[in-house]
Amino acid sequence: GAVVSQHPSWVICKSGTSVKIECRSLDFQATTMFWYRQFPKQSLMLMATSNEGSKATYEQGVEKDKFLINHASLTLSTLTVTSAHPEDSSFYICSASPGQGPRQPQHFGDGTRLSIL
Amino acid sequence: DAKTTQPTSMDCAEGRAANLPCNHSTISGNEYVYWYRQIHSQGPQYIIHGLKNNETNEMASLIITEDRKSSTLILPHATLRDTAVYYCIVRGARVGYKLSFGAGTTVTVRA
Numbered sequence: 453g454a455v456v457s458q459h460p461s462w463v464i465c466k467s468g469t470s471v472k473i474e475c476r477s478l479d480f481q482a483t484t485m486f487w488y489r490q491f492p493k494q495s496l497m498l499m500a501t502s503n504e505g506s507k508a509t510y511e512q513g514v515e516k517d518k519f520l521i522n523h524a525s526l527t528l529s530t531l532t533v534t535s536a537h538p539e540d541s542s543f544y545i546c547s548a549s550p551g552q553g554p555r556q557p558q559h560f561g562d563g564t565r566l567s568i569l
Numbered sequence: 570d571a572k573t574t575q576p577t578s579m580d581c582a583e584g585r586a587a588n589l590p591c592n593h594s595t596i597s598g599n600e601y602v603y604w605y606r607q608i609h610s611q612g613p614q615y616i617i618h619g620l621k622n623n624e625t626n627e628m629a630s631l632i633i634t635e636d637r638k639s640s641t642l643i644l645p646h647a648t649l650r651d652t653a654v655y656y657c658i659v660r661g662a663r664v665g666y667k668l669s670f671g672a673g674t675t676v677t678v679r680a
Contacts, residue, residue: 458612486667495656496613496670545612547668554601554660558668560612 453479456548458561466569467538473531473564475502475546481526482548486558487519490543502529502546536568573657578675581651587644589674591657594638600661602633603668604642606653606676613656613670616642647678 455478463471475485485502500510500521508521518540520532529548533540543565547558574592581587593602601620605613617624617631619640624631630643644651656673660666 495672498667498669501667554662554666557603557615557618559615563612
């Protein structure tokens with residue numbers, strides 16, 4: 453149980469393109485999902501918290517107009533990288549939990565590798 | 570948030586137990602210790618978590634010291650597929666239950 457799926461797993465696109473990444477909880481509902489970014493040889497950095505039915509909350513230094521988050525249902529959150537540039541190339545990972553609070557583990561998707569040419 | 574300290578890297582022999590230490594001396598009473606691992610080019614995988622009691626599941630055991638200032642993740646019989654970066658994370662209300670990943674321990678299991 454507690455499976456989180458991301459799509460696509462890999463995308464290459466030209467500079468200036470907007471790219472949408474989906475994160476789905478397959479066998480549970482999640483009011484909150486999290487988006488992370490990971491550059492090569494670095495650890496995961498939390499970008500934002502996606503809240504179902506309300507605005508996402510962004511970590512300090514993350515541009516909310518650059519990284520649009522929509523959490524329209526209890527099983528789907530999307531991250532759109534707008535007008536992507538080569539410096540946005542990274543590994544984007546989402547996580548979700550079947551419940552709230554510290555006793556419920558967060559489960560992660562397999563990530564989306566984004567390459568901007 | 571309570572920070573954690575882990576060794577940068579460890580080598581383990583296949584078939585032997587792997588003991589991964591973590592220091593979290595500033596942990597508060599209602600914060601949990603979580604362990605995740607990340608195999609190359611994949612998303613992190615949940616391993617185990619605990620508050621103050623030792624915990625065991627099909628993947629690993631978690632030993633938390635009585636003062637809760639440190640813990641050890643035990644992989645009972647390491648296999649080559651256990652080669653990964655292992656993250657020890659303290660999770661609690663102070664940071665809205667978010668997971669904050671440090672550098673982790675790069676564990677290499679050798680045949």
